[in-house]
Amino acid sequence: MKDLFLAAGGCHYTYEQLLKDVGSRGKKCSRIFVKGNEPYQIFVSVVHSLWLDYPVELLDGDFSEEELNKMGIQSADLQPSLIDRRSEHPPSYEDVTALLRPKNWTLSLYTSGTTGRPKKVTHRYDALTRQVKTGSRWENQVWGFAYNPTHMAGLQVFFQAFNNKNPMIYAFGEEQKQLPDLIDHYQITHLSATATYYRNIFPRLQSKVYPGVKRVTFGGEGFDERLSEKMKQTFPHAQIRNVYASTEAGSVFAGNGRTFTLSSSTKDLVKINEHQELLIHHSLVGALENAADVGEWLNTGDVVQEIGENQFVFVSRNSDFINVGGYRVNPLEVEAVLTAVPGVEDAVVKGKKNSVTGNLLTAELVKAADAEEDQVKEAVRKHAADTLQPWKVPRMLTFVEEIRKTRTGKKVRE
Template identity: 50%
Template sequence: MKQTFLVHNDIVYTYENLLDDLNNKEIYSTYIYVQDNNPYEIFLSIIHSLLYDYPIEILDGDFSEKEIDELGLNVGNVLMTSKITESSHFLHFDEVMQQIQAIEKWHLTLYTSGTTGRPKKVSHTFHSFTRNVKKHNKLENDVWAFAYNPTHMAGLQVFFQALLNQNTLIYIFGESLKNVPTLIKKYQVTNISATPTFYRNVLPYLQDDIYSIIKRVTFGGEKFDAALVVKLNSIFPNAKITNVYASTEAGSLFAARGDEFEIKAEYQQLIKTSAENELCIHYSLLGASLHEQQKNEWFHTGDLVEMVDQNHFKFLSRQSDMINVGGYKVNPFEVEDLLIQVPGVNDILVKSKKNSVTGELIVADVVKDSKIDGKELKIAIKKFAVAHLQEWKVPRIIKFVDELPCTRTGKKVRK
């Protein structure tokens, strides 16, 4: 049986298909701009660039011409192609893997989300993308549910983890949530990596069954959710659940079984916090293109953390997400962590609204269980909030929504 590389929209691409397409690919571009974000075309282009050791720049397929222009790029240049002058022919995919390991000049450039201004270009080498990839014979039969945007850091790291072990990817990013259980069972998925928001959205469709074959569940991109982990443990009883801290600038650096991230011994001198408790990372751990942009040795991440001890920290909030209510600082994640415990609350987003008296006030957008009465739930949320939160942290406005808007990376939109 031919080994599957990727399943997308019921189309199965084998490693043999991938090998044939790599051998036949004569035209290439130094930009990956696949307008329908077709993951196979994206992955094929990345592997091709690795084989021929040329740098690439990756863009979201739904970028408009205006967005491309705002990145400082010319659409004509983005769409420009070239022809391979000296192509190679590979008989087996193992030869492809050997060639990839020998690259020297390759780097991939992607963009930060731009939440604090114009997106920054970040270039990563093969080493910085794969420094935390685990490669072992015991991983060769892993099947990954791919639940991230393939043009962003988290998705690319899952891609490299799967590729270097010649695993199978089942593409569920953007898939109808009700179809996810069927795909997990049909393709015997063993590993899932996604944002907490994705897990919360898909949970209602998973709760009628136990998925004992799942051995690893990874989440990142958003704050740790202890209540979510309890639910995931009940559905995936044999899974090791890992919380990952990663960024476009630095890639994946820290992991945790709960909410305490461990700083590995080799990073001890390369991680610190500022006087304002902002996590700072030494420039040597950043993508190659950021080395030259740094004005000093330390990159300020914008993440506020609590140091548990010299080897462990907890993520508190994005500095830009903090809400100022009458001079009091409110961490929206703290409010969410509490109110998600109210029975009937499936998901919640806490944000701010401008107010002439307090400057800002707290708003909670709630996705409720369809079986729960809205009026009763609103009363329950208010009562629970008043009993457990300081007065200025209590949401003044509670709105019920069908779903929470997400960014291209699958994270909640807080503003």
């Protein structure tokens, strides 16, 4: 564990190795594109850019050639170039962290592209790290994270860990099945993932208690209160946190549970419009390709509900609502009802086009291994009919082994 920087894919990388690899690079990659999103290579490139203070674009390694072309990026644009200066010795950790107020460095990310062509957003260092905490209190943390390292949530974990010389344990993709062993072996103290990830992995976790985990962070999706209560049984000493972040604005605020409370420094930079959509002031937002279309306030597309002074809860993405016979149905509300049925581990609710009602609701269910399919289906139908208004009850139920996810680990709803 001493000096460990990253454990990923069965490999271990120390901070000493990281800095040696950074110092040995004779070329710079202004566009970081790593097939398969191998986290170590991505983080080496990010640290290299910080050390030499040059701007970079971080591309999802899963982007297809067609997607890259639509973004105006050709294969020749991904080739590294010779650097103007190169140190004879690799930098020390202190050399790099002393430069963490870079003048020229920016990092550009791309939105996931689920609603069209991915859009570029460029951030400065101070904006990306506004929520990073440093000092003796944060020195001995061990971060287990389950995010794509090319997206905002993965970068947030990287900057928090790197600034405190903490180890990171990668548990995304196939490695999520190993999470219980990873927690024990590396003595993970902090976990960060989406609610979908926690639902998928919870059956592997629930047979044990992990007293060493001090914080469990939810991000990227709506908060799941029922799942949170289960997590408290498995992680009895953990604080449950819910982070609101986006590619455009970075990490904006965090809450205990589903409630977000605006601080004195952010309350005037956030507002809710007449459609209950969350707006964020442009001063918190990175430089956008189409900045002229944003104006003073960025519409996040997230529907929220005010519950008190400077307090709100996330309801759903506006684009996720499903029109059923003129009623707007929030799929998260329906999914919460379905997953309350014993034997249902996860669910995703979608709309199926219908000539009469516009859409019919359908649901894909993941059942527990020891549950009988017919019994679960009957119980789901009854509970949904007893709990939900008629237009919110799914008309078709399908069992699946696993719910499909986007590049960022969220449920695919289309």
